[in-house]
Structures are given as structure tokens and as C-alpha cells.
Amino acid sequence: MELIRKYPKLFQWLFLLIVFFALCFAIDVPETYKFIRGQAEFIKDPNQSSYVLFGKEVRYYAFDVFWRLPPLLGWLPIWINDSLFFLMNEWMPMEFWNEDTQEFKTRPLVLQITRNVTSFMTFLIELIREILLGGLNTIVAFSSWDWIDANPWAELPGLPWTIVAAGATILAYKLSGKGLALFAALVMIYISIFGQWKPSMQTLSFILVAAPLSFIFGLGLGVAAFKSKRVEKTLYPILLVMQTMPQYAVLVPAIVLFGVGDHAAVIITMVVAVPPMILLTLLGLRGISPEVIEAGKMSGCSNWQLMSKVLIPTARRDILIGVNQVIMVCFSMAVISAFIGAKGLGFNLLLALNQLNIGLALEAGLCISLIAILLDKMSLAWANKQIDYFGNLTFFQRHKNTFFFGIAVILGILFAYFGSFYFKEGYNYLFEIPHNKGISTADFWNKGVDWIFDTFFVYIKAFNTWLIVDVLQPMRALYLRMPAVATLVLVVGAGYIIGGIRSALVVCGLTLFIALSPWWDRALVTTYMATFGVIISCIIGFTVGTLCFQNKNSASFMLGVCDIFQTFPSFVYLIPVMMLFGITDTSVLIAVIVYATIPATRYTIEGLRSVPTALHDAATMSGVTKFQRLFKIEFPLAFPHMMLGLNQTIVFALFMVIIGAFIGTEDLGQYILKALSDKKGAGIGLTLGICVAFIGLIFDNLIRTWVDQRKKHLGIN
Amino acid sequence: MSDPIIKCEGVYKIFGENAKKMLEEANGNVDAKTFQENGCIVGVNNASFEVLKGEMLVVMGLSGSGKSTLLRCISRLTEATGGKIFIEGQNLLQLNNKELIDLRRNKMGMVFQSFALLPHKTVLENIAFPLQIKGIKTEDSISKAMEMVKLVGLDGRENYFPRELSGGQQQRVGIARSLAVEPDIWFLDEPFSALDPLIRKEMQDEFLRLQEKLQKTIMFITHDFDEALKLADRIAIMKDGVIEQLDTPANIVLNPATEYVRKFTEEVPREKVLIIEDVMEASAKDNLSDLKVSKNEIIENVAEKILTQEKTVAVVDENNEIIGSINPSKIINTVFGGRKNNS
């Protein structure tokens, strides 16, 4: 009894576990139950039951309610599809003027809007792309094809690669100094020499459109949310879901609304990139001391002046960090949106992976990563740059970078011009190095992969088999063996113990959504893969983080490594693992582990670092050993922050598991991928995405609630 | 003196969701405790007072007693929950946004507890900011700002950013900024508390000199009684949002209205507050010494002179007529005597 009073939580947990296992044993696996593979759900089968709701027929395999809940939400994807179809094709038909045929035409409003947005996006992308690479389309947009035929000279010439490279270098110099300038120059030269110029510029043009648009929308919405509580309350749940929603899943509805191609990709990228921008704008604006705002008001600022002259400049740093986030998200989307036909490096990467040409994939992946690192460093430098006083500089000093760029443009044009005489055989290397003329290392890598395979095949295979047969399959079987009711009790119970009735209700709602969707089994598989990845990642991350923390230099070094790894678009991680393990679950899991270890390590180091030095010194003075200090002081204090790391680790792992579907897994991701190529996939894709997001949110809710309580308990703000 | 520049009538500020409703139900009888139980915090509780033209009102009170909140209500940085506020006869709470902006641009200046400078602007730009907001040409605003820079003694640093200045220097920028538009009404929220004692004294003297010249209507918050005595025409003492007493320094010390004020002023050196008139005996005796002191002198300033006398000293008014007398023992009593029985 006394024990119970002393550790009430412990006994609550024990009780919960007992109930959970009791339920697991009490509820038998129905004889008819089997894990449904492939498309079986969609085939009509006399064993299936069905029901009709809202006029939609939903077919499913019925089991004992305790074992698997019936998919009462099965109508949702169909309903989403029908609504989308209705919106696009029937809702609010109106007369619109058609430029081409010069007459009015009746079209549904939404269709017209999406068409207009589409053509606007296409125009923007083409414009930037043709400034970088040359082309006709922009001019056509302002005139007509006939006019172009009559005037064959009318074509945007495109910039020679030397000018773009010089521009990037000068910008890097201006933002950060010599080091970054050198890096920028090397990256640009590498891209050019290795013949990746064209796809790189395509990707860049995509980002140059998507990032500013996302920035503008994010800033605007962030400001709106700052000003009005109601806007914030409406946005908040969307932001929350978007943060845990796999990026794949948003692609599907986009196809329905905007078709395939770069423009759809830009729109989707905005959907994904705007939420972090909103959050950081809000964070920045919230961080302004109220007195600064009051000082602005007392100076007699109108609302607009207050926003543009006081609030936004003061929150500059956070807003620019938001820009950095936007750029990074754009990069990862640049790769993923290759699935819906965006051109550029991502497309090449996807193609190479599909053909199992690891060498080519590696080259494209390296290019993406290098550009990502460059842009990341540049935008961070911009954010951290403090404004300088220009008042007493001369005109030349103030404009010297513009001046140098001007010289670079002239030189670049001259070079390209002379180049056209010098390189007679048709390729002007000083203008652009075409893909097949660049240096390629693909063969080398492919041979390397072959060699690795030949040499280590036995070991890799043995490891693979062991992992799958002895670890993964039993674990998977265990997860699938859980009766739905038992899982529900476990999750809701955990919610209750951690956060009381409120948390329990939230978590219950989220879990029920998944349980009542037709994909509970798949969700279990996703969870099992993520759990496996998270466990290993945490072990590695916490160990490495703790070890690195012992020394200041190694800690900073490790954080730097984490930074760099985090800038790689998630897809890139699949390349090396496919190289080593081919197309198996092992590959996916290893990619998950590598990817999810980043936040685990980072948060461990940051958490340990955040322990106040005064405490650290006090402990040392009272004569504790290093070991005692670590376990008695640093770990308990750093633990809340480390748990936030766990939260991130889970989100990262889920993302990677879903992306891993590209290699072939049997979880929710596989269906999302399938939905991409399905005409009626929008509803399914969206619902699946929400399911994944909810898995993330369940853990997110539990961990955050716990961390908040813990922090309050420890007296950390 | 003339009409009040600032006039408050029963001003309430209550933080919390249904503050307005609770205030109505309370019917003028606001009790901080009951409000707190209902999730509301009382910031200002039934404040009524006037500040006259050219007068300096110093607001004092413990941390959290609602001083800043009162100031914010009068500058309408927060909306008062109840009551009326008049600025030069205009009903402040009924001004629309445009009128309010006009009022702030032309009539009010404020110095903040934590400086509140704009981090992305230089000293000069910070000071010129209110002028530029008003729409004054860049050149004019900069030259005016430069004047202000000289006034607060920051010349040579006008192109620094706030992050490059010490706390005291930042506060001087804040003061310069609030003065740039030449406001008639000046709010200062603990302007000198971040400064070291030496600079603080310098700034106080500078402040008095400025006030002599500019004759602004001022509300000044401070924690430092010495500072209050040095500057104030009248002092308001607040506790839990209530103005416990608002009076001249001498009256507050001599006739504390409540037990709280008495405690609050207990440690205040009498000789710094009281003038001769407060302690003299009205009956002029014979056998006076040759020394005559004016009835308006602060005791501290003449104590030494009086104490060198053996006989009772005559007290005179402005016309040099004897109106009373004071015995040196009375001075000793006032300065060293048991303060508790004294009040």
C-alpha cells in the first residue's frame, strides 16, 4: 500500500500493461484473419461484408469488433473523391472569356481558378527557367507562335553558366565572406563540369519560384495569425497535421486539382513549405518584447507602419530562419514532386533509382545535396548577418558587389561569345556543358556497387536474412497480433496517465480515426517499422550524443554533421542503402535509422548543453565524479529536451518509412504511392496521409504533454 | 493653476476574460481577492486624480502594484476596463484610431522601463523614428534628432546600434526619442532604474533642468523614494491597484492616509521631505536668535545652521515677516527622533 502511495504513476502503468496483455490473450485471432496484401480490398469477394453510408457502398472483411473495428470511415475517401470531382466539374458553372477561341465558354468556377493558377505558375517557372537556360515560352506568352515563327531571333538566350556561378559566389561573399564564396564557386563549377547544369538550373528555377511564394504566403498568414486569435485558432490544427503529414500524401489531391507538371509541384511545395514559415513568423513576432511594440505605438505608428517598420524588422532573424526552412522544404519537395512530373535533378534521381543505376542516382543526389547545403548556408548567413551602418561609405563601397557582378556578366558574355568561335564542334563549353559531355563518374560507382555486391554478397545476404527472419518478422507479427481494442486501451490509458482526461480524449480520437479507416493493419505495419527505426536511432543517437558531449569540440563537430545531414533531401538517403542492401525492407529500415538518428543525436547534445553551467560547477565542487554528474544531474535535467528529440525522431522515422515505400514496403506508404497513379486516388491518398499524420500526432501529444509537466516540475521555463 | 491636463475618473483595469462583466456586477466595489478567485487580476482599481499643467506626478508602489498598468491606461496602450480618462479635456477612451494616433504623434511621449529601442535602427534613426512616422522630411527629422542626441550627451555615438550601447546609454536614447516630437505630456516608466548611481544623479539633475525649461506635464514612475522627493510635485502611492494616497511629499510623510502608506514612508528621512513650516511653532516667542529662516526651506538644507544656534530661531514668510519660531531641539527630534511616534 505504501509503495502504491509512493509511486502512484508506476502502479498505474503496471495496471495498464496488465489490462493490455489480458486483452491480448483474451481475444483470439479469428480464423479467417489474414494480412491483406496487394489489391485484395478492391476485388469483390463473397466473403466480404458491406454497408452503405451517404450513398456509398463500402466493402470490407468483417471480424470480431474486439479484434478489428469495422471500417466505418471507409466512405471517407470515396466521399472526398466525389466532392473533388463535383467541385472541379459541376459546382458553380460560369461564363468565362476564352482567349484562344475568342468566345465565352461555360466552366465550373473551381476548374477555372485552378486553370488560371496553373497558367500563372507555369509562366513564372518558365520565365525564371528561361532566364537561366534560355527558351521561347515566355516570349510566346506575350505574343503568339505565329509571331515567333516570323521572328526567329526572338528567344531568351539564357545565361552562360559562368555568370550564374559568379553571381552565386559574389552573393555568398556578401552574405558570409570568403569561405562560403569559395564553397559556392566550387559547387557551381562541380555542377557544370559534371554535366548537371541543366537539371540543376531546372531545380533551381523551381525553388526560385516556390520559395518566394511560400515566403510571402507564410509571412502573410503568420502576421494574420499574430494579429487575430481567431485566425490562429483556425490555422493551428492545420499546421499541426501538416507537420506530421508525409509529403507524398499531399501530392495526390494536387494531381486532381492541378494536373501533373512543375506548376502542380510548386503549388504542393507551397502547401508543405508555408506551415513552417507561419510558425517561425509567429515565433519571431511573439518574441518581440511588448515594450518595443508599445514604443512603436507611442511614436504614433498606424497599424501598417507598426507592422512594416517595427514588428517585421525586429523579428527579422526568426523570419529569415523561416526562409531557410522554406528553402530546405522546397528542396526535399523538388525531389519528391518528381513523382508528379517536376523536371530537374529530382526527376533524374528518380529515373536512375528506378533503373537501379546507382551511379547516376549518386551523381544527381550529390548535386542536390551540394546545392541544398549551399543554399542552407547562404540563407542562414543572411539570417545571422547583422545590419551594418552604411551612412559614411562611399558610393563605390556601397555598391561594390553590384559592380563586381556587372563585370562578371560582361566577362561571362564575352567568354561565351569567344567560346562560340573556339569550340567549333557544336558545344560551347563556356556557355553550358551538356550532360553527355560532362565528366561522369556513374560507371565508377556502378562498378563499385557491383564489386561490393560480389565481394560481400554472402555477408550482406546473411545479415539481411537474419534481420528479416529473426527480428523484423516476429516483431511485425507481434504488432499485428494486437487486438484493436487492446491497442486502443493501451494508447488511451497512456494518454490518461500522462495528461489526464484531456490528453486521453485527444489521443482516443486520433487512434479511433485510424482504427475506423480501412487501413488499420497497414498502419500497424507502419508503426512497427517506425518503432524499430526509432528504438535503434535513439540508442545510437543518445549514445553518440552523450559521448560527443564530453568534449566541447566533438560536440560542435557532431552538431555540424547533423546540420549537414539534415539538409539532404530525405530521398537521397535511399541511394546508399539501395547500393548496399538492394530492394528489401532492410534498406528502408537502415535509411530510417540513419535519417532518424540525426534529431536523436542533435537533441541529446543540445539538451545536455542546456544544463546551466552553474549547476555543473556546483556539482563538480561538491565532489561528484563525472559519471555521477552525468546520471544524477545532467540526464534528469536534459531529459525533457531529449524527449522532444524523441518526438522529432518519430516524425523523421515516419517520413522515411513512408518514403521507403518507393523501395517497396507493405505499409501505408505503399498505398499512398499507389494512389499517386490511381485516377481515383485523391481521397485514398489524403486519408492515408491523415492516418500517418495522426500516428505522429498521437506520440507528439503524449510526449509534449509529458515534457511540459516535467519542465514545470523541474522549474525550467 | 490652470485646468487639469490629465484627468482620471474611477479608472479600472482588470485583466481576465470576463473582466467587464465582473466589474459591472461588482458595482464599484472591486475586491482584488474575490476577483482573483474568479481568474481575474486587478491591475488598477478605481483611480481618480488630476494632473495639472507643468506638474510632475510621481507614482510609487511595490512591484506589481499596477503603476505601469495605470500609465498604460492613460496612454491607452491598454484599454481601461472602466472609468473615464480626459486628456486636455478630450475623452481619451472615445477617440477613434486616427485621433489616437494624432494625439500620440503630437502630444505624448513615453520612456520605457526596458528602453524598447528598435534593434535594427541606429541611435540617430531611433530618435528620428517618431518624427519620420509623423511624415517629417528625412533631413529635418535627422537634424532634429541630432539636436536630441546632443541634448542627452550621446554625440559621437549617433551611428551606433542599440546592441552596442550600455544600459544607461540606451535609456538616454529612449529619453531622446520620447522628447523628439516635443510632447506636452511625458510618461516615464522607471527611466533611471537601470542606471548606475552616478549617472542616475546626473540624469536627475539634467531632467530637472529640462523640466524647468520645458514645463511639461509629467507622470513619472519610480521605486526610489529619494528620486521621488527630488523630482515630485505630488506623489501617488499605489497598492494592489488602489491609489492609497496622492498628495505632496510632506503631507504623505506627515499625515499618511492609511497604515500602508505609513509603513511605506517609515524609513524616509524626514529632514529631506519636510519644510520648516511643517514643524515650526506658530507662536513667535521672544528671545529669538538673530538667524531667520524661510518657512519654505527643506529642513535638511538649514538644519546645520539652526543647530549652531542656542536660542530659538525665527521663521519668516516670503515678505520677511516673522510668522513662527523653531527650537533647535525640534530639529534634532525630527532628524533623529523616534520616527514612529513622530507620525
Ligand SMILES: Nc1ncnc2c1ncn2[C@@H]1O[C@H](COP(=O)(O)OP(=O)(O)OP(=O)(O)O)[C@@H](O)[C@H]1O
Ligand atoms: N497583460 C497582462 N495580463 C495579465 N495581468 C497583467 C498584465 N499586465 C500586468 N498584469 C498584472 O497587473 C499587475 C500590475 O502590473 P504592473 O506591471 O502595472 O506592475 P508595476 O507596478 O509596474 O510593477 P513593476 O514595479 O515591477 O514594474 C500585476 O499583478 C501583473 O501581474
Ligand SMILES: [Mg+2]
Ligand atoms: Mg512596471
